[in-house]
Amino acid sequence: MTAPPRAIEILQHRQDLEYVVDAISDRAEMHDKELDAVEAEALRQKVRGRVKDLLDTWERIASQKISLQYQQEVGQAPPLLFDPLDPELEKQPMEARKFKAQRSLRDVEPTVNLWVCNPDGFEVEEDEK
Numbered sequence: 001m002t003a004p005p006r007a008i009e010i011l012q013h014r015q016d017l018e019y020v021v022d023a024i025s026d027r028a029e030m031h032d033k034e035l036d037a038v039e040a041e042a043l044r045q046k047v048r049g050r051v052k053d054l055l056d057t058w059e060r061i062a063s064q065k066i067s068l069q070y071q072q073e074v075g076q077a078p079p080l081l082f083d084p085l086d087p088e089l090e091k092q093p094m095e096a097r098k099f100k101a102q103r104s105l106r107d108v109e110p111t112v113n114l115w116v117c118n119p120d121g122f123e124v125e126e127d128e129k
Helices: 008-015 016-031 038-061 087-091 094-099
Strands: none
Touching: 008 038, 016 038, 038 087, 038 094
16 A cells, blocks of 8 residues: 555555554553553553544545545645645645645654753853854
């Protein structure tokens, strides 16, 4: 299903992808070791619901199309994914807007503070740079 125009194949493989729901929810639960059993289960169920909803929505979108690709790459098939700033996104039904995706880690990673230190480990002041 990884070639660009194969996003439509969700229609043949939706049931086979149920393991994805489990894999992602298991990983989310393991992410925070501080959670007690009740909190971990609540997180697991929340993530399971979200992943299942995305897969089900993808399947519904595909069922209304003749062809579908992941992003606008080849041919005339409509894309599943949209860049958040794509003007076409506003024209899509609300259900399809779930599939807006950043294309760069600069867009999805949190901001990182950077402190410049001299070789002795002391922070370099702004005017020293």
